Amino acid sequence: MSTITFKRVNRSGVFWSRALWLLFGGLLVAALLGLGLWKVTQAVPRFMPGDxxxxxxxxxxxxxxxxxxxxxxxxxxxxxxxxxxxxxxxxxxxxxxxxxxxxxxxxxxxxxxxxxxxxxxxxxxxxxxxxxxxxxxxxxxxxxxxxxxxxxxxxxxxxxxxxxxxxxxxxxxxxxxxxxxxxxxxxxxxxFKEGQSEAVVTGEPVHDRGGYLVETLAHCAECHSTRNLLGAIKPSTRFAGGPDPEGTGFIPNITPSRIGGWSEGDIVRLLETGQTPNHGRVGSSMSDVVTNTAKLPRSDREAIARYIKSLPPRPTPHP
The missing domain is CATH 1.10.760 (Cytochrome Bc1 Complex; Chain D, domain 2)
Structure with missing residues (x-):
């Protein structure tokens, strides 16, 4: 008569073995995710020394x-x-x-x-x-x-x-x-769109030079726009005005919705003297801007004026 034997399984050991493998696997995944996150968030220079x-x-x-x-x-x-x-x-x-x-x-x-x-x-x-x-x-x-x-x-x-x-x-x-x-x-x-400009290019030299000055070098939209909760410009308010970065007042709308009655000559004069068409004067941070634009050649002020006159009209957002 044969004897049937049973092998006793140590369920506790199997449980802990599986737990250790799960823990190891979880740590490995976390390490890989952390390494990937570290890689993705690093600041990568575009230009190498000696370029x-x-x-x-x-x-x-x-x-x-x-x-x-x-x-x-x-x-x-x-x-x-x-x-x-x-x-x-x-x-x-x-x-x-x-x-x-x-x-x-x-x-x-x-x-x-x-x-x-x-x-x-x-x-x-x-x-x-x-x-x-x-x-x-x-x-x-x-x-x-x-x-x-x-x-x-x-x-x-x-x-x-x-x-x-x-x-x-x-x-x-x-x-x-x-x-x-x-x-x-x-x-x-x-x-952020590295290497890209928001300027609208038409092929007309004066307009396109103005686009480069307004959208890139002079970064006019940085002040003349409203921002979202993360501090980025809301596209629908670009050049339509926004809170003064210094925390005092409201930067005006410079699209045709607000200054559509201004001529290119009016804008050129403002950028040279700070005088507005209604015989007022710019103030706050804009007075510093005028100090700088007055140093530019007249052709650049004319280019800025041409581009600003071409902006799409946008309603002024509520302060």
Whole structure:
């Protein structure tokens, strides 16, 4: 008579073995996801050191790019009259905290004197710092990204001619959540089109030059628009007005819905003198803009006026 034997199964051991494999698998998946997230959110420079396309800038042309870009209005050291002392330090209040404008003088320690042309190109066009961090879009690289390489190398050459200003501004004063710069990669995915401009090109030289000045160098939409909860421009309000970045008042609508009765000559005169057609004068941050546009050749002011007159009419959003 045969004997039937039964093998006793250690169910507890099987359970723990499976649990350990599940834990290991979960940790592996989490590690791979974390590695992928780290890769996706890294700031990637567009230009490598020694890029020959960025060599040989013209400082005289760069001075006009600098003026058109309104650089001194933010980067000049507050409390002194020289707009070319670019020690930074101005505080920019925002819903996300207070940003401090950096020193962009040629000082090799506190400014950008140690930067290469590719460092400046990456900052302006890719929004990436020399130490490969994302810049906050309070720096309008979202517009500067459309700059020509000729303008980048010219403004680099011009900046090198200015006086070094020692001293580093205080760091940004931001809530903990917004200090993690890698998170800006997701903002860029949503709202940043690297190397692209919002300018509408028609093939007409004066109009298209105006588009480049308005949409890229002068970044007019940055002030003359309303923003969404993430700080990006609402397309439906582009140039239709928005809250003053300084927190006082409302920047006006500059589409034909608001200034349709202005002639190109009226706009040219405003950009040179600050005088409006109704004998008023611009104020707030626009007075600084006029200080810069007055330095441009008249042909550039005419181009700006031509482009602004071509903007589609949009209703003014509620303040």
């Amino acid at each position: 020959a396309r960025l060599n040989g800038g013209d400082p005289a042309k760069g001075a006009l790019v600098f003026a058109a870009g309104d650089c001194a209005s933010c980067h000049a050291t507050p409390g002194q009259p020289d707009r070319l002392k670019l020690g930074g330090g101005q505080a920019l209040a925002s819903p996300f905290g207070t940003f401090r404008v950096p020193n962009i003088s040629p000082d090799p320690v506190d400014g950008i004197g140690s930067w290469s042309p590719s460092d400046l190109a990456n900052a302006l066009i890719a929004g990436v710092s020399p130490d490969r961090q994302h810049y906050y879009p309070v720096f309008p690289y979202t517009n500067y990204t459309g700059m020509t390489l000729a303008d980048v190398r010219d403004v680099y050459a011009y900046l090198r001619t200015l006086q070094p200003v020692p001293g580093r501004p205080p760091p940004h004063d931001l809530p903990l959540l917004f200090r993690f710069r890698r998170g800006l990669a997701f903002w860029k995915l949503l709202f």
